[in-house]
Amino acid sequence: MEDENQSTSDVHLTKSIRCIVKLGGSAITCKTELERINEESLETVSQHLRQAMMVPGSSGGKVLGMDWSKRPGFAETSCGVDDFRDQPALGFNHFIVVHGAGSFGHFQASKSGVHKGSLNQPLVKAGFVATRISVTSLNLEIVRALAREGVPSLGLSPFACGWLTRERNISSADVSTVAKAIDSGFVPVLHGDAVFDASQGCTILSGDVIIRHLAEQLKPEFVVFLTDVLGVYDRPPTEPNAVLLREIEVREDGSWSVVKPALENTNKKVEITVPAHDTTGGMRTKISEAAMIAKLGIDVYIVKVATSHSLRALSGELKDNIPEDWLGTVIRFLR
Amino acid sequence: MEDENQSTSDVHLTKSIRCIVKLGGSAITCKTELERINEESLETVSQHLRQAMMVPGSSGGKVLGMDWSKRPGFAETSCGVDDFRDQPALGFNHFIVVHGAGSFGHFQASKSGVHKGSLNQPLVKAGFVATRISVTSLNLEIVRALAREGVPSLGLSPFACGWLTRERNISSADVSTVAKAIDSGFVPVLHGDAVFDASQGCTILSGDVIIRHLAEQLKPEFVVFLTDVLGVYDRPPTEPNAVLLREIEVREDGSWSVVKPALENTNKKVEITVPAHDTTGGMRTKISEAAMIAKLGIDVYIVKVATSHSLRALSGELKDNIPEDWLGTVIRFLR
Numbered sequence: 001m002e003d004e005n006q007s008t009s010d011v012h013l014t015k016s017i018r019c020i021v022k023l024g025g026s027a028i029t030c031k032t033e034l035e036r037i038n039e040e041s042l043e044t045v046s047q048h049l050r051q052a053m054m055v056p057g058s059s060g061g062k063v064l065g066m067d068w069s070k071r072p073g074f075a076e077t078s079c080g081v082d083d084f085r086d087q088p089a090l091g092f093n094h095f096i097v098v099h100g101a102g103s104f105g106h107f108q109a110s111k112s113g114v115h116k117g118s119l120n121q122p123l124v125k126a127g128f129v130a131t132r133i134s135v136t137s138l139n140l141e142i143v144r145a146l147a148r149e150g151v152p153s154l155g156l157s158p159f160a161c162g163w164l165t166r167e168r169n170i171s172s173a174d175v176s177t178v179a180k181a182i183d184s185g186f187v188p189v190l191h192g193d194a195v196f197d198a199s200q201g202c203t204i205l206s207g208d209v210i211i212r213h214l215a216e217q218l219k220p221e222f223v224v225f226l227t228d229v230l231g232v233y234d235r236p237p238t239e240p241n242a243v244l245l246r247e248i249e250v251r252e253d254g255s256w257s258v259v260k261p262a263l264e265n266t267n268k269k270v271e272i273t274v275p276a277h278d279t280t281g282g283m284r285t286k287i288s289e290a291a292m293i294a295k296l297g298i299d300v301y302i303v304k305v306a307t308s309h310s311l312r313a314l315s316g317e318l319k320d321n322i323p324e325d326w327l328g329t330v331i332r333f334l335r
Numbered sequence: 336m337e338d339e340n341q342s343t344s345d346v347h348l349t350k351s352i353r354c355i356v357k358l359g360g361s362a363i364t365c366k367t368e369l370e371r372i373n374e375e376s377l378e379t380v381s382q383h384l385r386q387a388m389m390v391p392g393s394s395g396g397k398v399l400g401m402d403w404s405k406r407p408g409f410a411e412t413s414c415g416v417d418d419f420r421d422q423p424a425l426g427f428n429h430f431i432v433v434h435g436a437g438s439f440g441h442f443q444a445s446k447s448g449v450h451k452g453s454l455n456q457p458l459v460k461a462g463f464v465a466t467r468i469s470v471t472s473l474n475l476e477i478v479r480a481l482a483r484e485g486v487p488s489l490g491l492s493p494f495a496c497g498w499l500t501r502e503r504n505i506s507s508a509d510v511s512t513v514a515k516a517i518d519s520g521f522v523p524v525l526h527g528d529a530v531f532d533a534s535q536g537c538t539i540l541s542g543d544v545i546i547r548h549l550a551e552q553l554k555p556e557f558v559v560f561l562t563d564v565l566g567v568y569d570r571p572p573t574e575p576n577a578v579l580l581r582e583i584e585v586r587e588d589g590s591w592s593v594v595k596p597a598l599e600n601t602n603k604k605v606e607i608t609v610p611a612h613d614t615t616g617g618m619r620t621k622i623s624e625a626a627m628i629a630k631l632g633i634d635v636y637i638v639k640v641a642t643s644h645s646l647r648a649l650s651g652e653l654k655d656n657i658p659e660d661w662l663g664t665v666i667r668f669l670r
Contacts (some may be wrong), residue, residue, distance in 0.1 A: 035405045053538050064457075065585035068465040069472060070370045072407055079465065084458035108403050109414050119519050122399075123419035129521070130403040130414065133479055136490060137404060140475060144468055152464050155471060162512040177497040179495050180531055182575050184454050186464070196515055 013179045017220040019314065020091035021049070022211050023142065025102025025192075027305035032206060033126040035104050035134065037141055044306035045226060046149040052314035053092040053151065053187075066147035093316075094182050097146070097153070097189045104138040105131050109194065109204050115168075117200025128202055131194040132159060139191045146187065154186045158193040158205055165205060166198040175217045182218075190214075208289040215293045223293050223315045226305040231329030232287060234258075244327065249334040252296040256287075256331070287331075294331045303328035320328040340427050348514045352555040353428035356384070356649065357546050358477065360437025360527075361563040370439050370469065372476055379641035380561060381484035387574035388427040388486065388522075395500060399653035401482035428651075429517050432488070432524045433483070435542040439473035440466050440527065444539050450503075452535025463537055466529045467494060474526045481524065489521045493528040493540055500540060501533040510552045517553075525549075537628035543624040550628045559648045561640040566664030567622060569593075579662065583670040585629040591622075591666070622666075629666045 023045060030036040050063070068079035101109075109115055112127020119125050139155045146153035157178060163173040181188045192207040215223055231241040247260035290300040301313040309327045312318060322330055352570070358380060399422060403414035436444075444450055446598055447462020454460050459551040474490045481488035491512060498508040516523045527542040568577040582595035625635040636648040644662045647653060657665055 062463065066461040066464040067468055068446075069439075077441070079446055081458060084447075084461050104404075108414070111403075111414055112419075122422040123416060125487055125520060126399065126401040126419050129401040129482050129489065132489055133402055133475070133482060135406045136471075136478075137475055140468070142474055147468060149466050150461055154464065154467055154494070155488075155492075156495045157492070159489070160491045160512065161497065162509065174497065177495065184531065184536070185460060196519065201519070252366045292477075 003293055004134045013185050013218060015094050015188070017025050017182060017218050018095060018316065019052070019221075020096045020098065020211055020214055020218075020220045021314065022223070022225045023097060023100055024225060024227040024305070025100030025104075025106075025207075027102075027103060027226045028099065028142065029138070031103050032193045033103055033229075034107055035137075035141060037138070039145075041306045042145045043149070045310070046146045046151060048306070048311045049095060049097070049146065049187075050149045050151050051311065052316070053095055055092055063150045063206035065150060066152060067144045069144070071144075077333075092185075095187050096178065096182070096218070096220070097142070097187060098207045098210050098214070098251030099138070099189070099191050101138065101192050105135040105192065105194075105204075114194050114202055115204040117197055117202050119201035124202065125171055128194050131204070134159075135191055135193055139189060142191075143189050146189065152186045153189045154181050154189050156181070158190060158210060159195050161190075163193075163205065164196055164198060165203055168197060168200070168203045170205070170209065170213050170312070172200060173213055178214065179218065197273065212289045212292050215296060215298055219296070220298060221316065222299045222313075222319065223301040224273050225290065225300065226310055227302060228305065230304045230309070230327050231302045238302075245329050248294075248329060248331045250291045250331060251334050252295075254291060254295060256291045256294075260325065290331045294333045296334050297335075300331040301328055302331070349518050349555060350429050352517060353430060353547055353557075353651065354387070354649065355431045355433065355546055355553075355558045356554045357558070357560045358432060358434035359560060359562040359640070360435030360436075360439075360441075360542075362561045363434065363477065364437030364439060364473070366438050366563075368438060369442055370472075372473070374480075374561065376641045377477065377480045378484070380645070381480045381486060383641070383646045383649055384430060384432070384522075385484045385486050385539050386480065386646065387651070388430055390427055398485045400485060401487060402479045404479070406479075416540060427520075430514065430522050431517070431553070431555070432477070433542045433546050433549070434473070434477055434521060434524070434526050436470050436473065436527050440470040440529075440539075443469050444529065449529050449537055450539040451539050452532055454536035459537065463529050466539070467492075470526055470528055472523060477526075478524050479520065484505055487521045488524045489516050491523045491525050493517070493525060496525075498528075498540065499531055499533060500538055502535070503532060503538045505540070505544065505545060505548050506533060506549055510549060513549065524535075534617050547624045547627050550633055554631070555633060556651065557634045557636065557648075557654065558625075559645070560625065560635065560637040561645055562637060563640065565639045565662045566637045580664050582597070582657070583626075583629075583664060583666045585626045585666060586669050587630075589626060589630060591626045625666045629668045632668050632670075633665040636663055637666070 028038055028042050057096045064083050108130040112123050114127045114131050143153045143155045164171050178188045195205045197203040224251050229237045232245045235242050245258050248256050249259050250256045293300050303310045363377050380563045399418050443465040447458050449466050478488045478490045499506050513523045528540055530540045532538040564572045565579050567580045570577050580593050583591050584594050585591045628635050638645045638648045
């Protein structure tokens with residue numbers, strides 16, 4: 001098996017990547033209901049991605065759907081072959097999508113303890129199968145939603161890509177298939193997945209860890225985390241006095257502090273909540289992963305899905321200057 | 336990128352593989368109706384696989400389903416966590432499943448010409464996306480059907496595994512993830528897929544070609560092709576005087592001849608039909624691929640799905656002797 005350094009040398013990316021976007025589980029699924037997609041949110045985010053991908057000045061024309069499969073409850077779909085024949089090959093910005101599990105996968109993983117390993121136990125082995133079924137069915141639905149909006153999306157399961165962990169950290173994760181898909185003009189869609197772990201047999205590889213790995217290897221211009229709240233708050237956002245943290249700076253040593261708004265005590269720990277059913281660490285993982293990405297010199301935006309704020313972030317509007325009316329959290333390296 | 340020979344050396348398979356089984360597209364889907372699974376056939380073949388996997392003497396006990404996801408039209412599924420806790424870890428024979436596309440994927444591929452390449456054309460690019468959506472949705476349904484019958488199945492898309500072709504032949508197809516899944520006690524489920532091709536951009540990699548590659552690399556005891564007719568006939572099986580070819584011998588030079596039944600003219604070409612919508616070559620590919628597998632010293636059985644004959648083939652009953660009452664085609668190397 002290749003190790004991480006070797007696989008890096010395999011990457012032949014001729015096109016630069018504009019953005020890696022995380023579709024948070026809570027942003028695209030109904031967290032309180034088992035395996036229920038937030039269809040409205042997913043449709044809007046798919047439209048936003050299409051808009052953000054278009055190079056300014058290139059007329060997108062009619063949206064030509066790329067999901068030609070039957071959908072339950074819908075009349076037979078048209079594949080519009082003739083429309084494609086008239087379509088010029090468009091230039092566009094390159095995106096990678098990574099999504100979390102939300103109400104898919106978490107139930108199966110936590111019931112069986114897949115994240116703790118021990119594949120020789122029948123329950124864990126069954127849970128590994130059940131978790132992959134659940135997360136890959138979500139992946140398929142997201143790929144289809146993107147394709148319906150004309151985004152040339154290709155599902156890529158980390159497990160199938162051969163990605164491996166050791167002591168729950170990535171030990172081998174060849175990104176050459178991701179890079180090839182990008183170079184051919186597609187949008188790879190990866191997801192949190194159950195994977196094999198060299199030390200404990202198996203574990204859950206979270207979408208956030210995948211994002212960090214892809215950012216290191218493929219150096220996108222910026223990273224956007226789409227979530228179900230406006231950004232990162234100083235305490236659980238449901239609390240009455242919760243303050244949205246607008247700007248966080250990360251230092252060379254990986255520590256970070258809030259620079260906007262100026263808090264009374266900037267050293268105080270930001271309270272974060274971790275939902276009980278979240279086997280991958282929730283917001284705590286998100287912030288530390290985001291800080292690690294920012295340390296690479298890549299700006300990270302954490303923003304509410306399906307809003308004008310997320311569209312602006314995806315479109316690259318925030319790169320030089322964060323407008324006052326933009327709501328979200330930017331995490332940046334202090335140069 | 337690794338070439339084929341290098342990836343061979345990566346395979347660390349500690350367990351021998353009993354059987355690679357091909358679920359033919361026509362065996363598990365309704366070929367005449369777009370994207371319609373033959374549910375009855377798929378359920379029976381899943382039960383057969385479970386039976387064939389069990390080591391004689393090991394009591395399988397209650398069938399514990401491993402698909403814990405919601406299904407449209409069904410009440411919420413139970414995940415039976417407690418039942419798994421009481422389940423001893425069972426020994427079983429190792430299987431790999433590869434399935435064709437049937438009424439999934441072929442429509443999308445042939446409408447857009449994915450098999451002919453030219454990804455820079457918008458129609459081909461869209462067809463690549465649409466084809467992968469269709470074949471991966473079939474893969475998911477097959478994985479789920481197997482899991483419901485207690486078969487620990489894991490979907491593995493050749494595209495996601497990074498498999499590549501050049502001039503439509505496999506140029507790189509690392510089987511290490513397949514081998515790892517086997518070694519951990521799972522049943523990998525691969526499928527015909529749209530893949531990148533170094534010379535023409537993209538193509539369709541058929542399930543039959545995948546089987547041949549896996550057989551070469553992983554040396555199973557035998558290979559079973561499940562189809563919708565009893566086996567290979569001397570002419571289209573719908574014709575009144577069609578004769579089932581019971582035994583075909585393959586010679587060192589790759590040529591083959593029918594040894595049972597003794598035909599009037601054993602040198603005459605076996606007529607074969609290729610359905611117009613089949614972009615991967617149909618029966619012609621199947622026979623020549625089967626002959627190439629047999630040349631490795633691996634017996635190949637072509638048999639009708641969901642019958643007592645297919646169950647006997649899967650169970651390994653035919654290895655030493657083909658009983659007179661077994662209906663199907665065996666393809667063997669003439670030693």
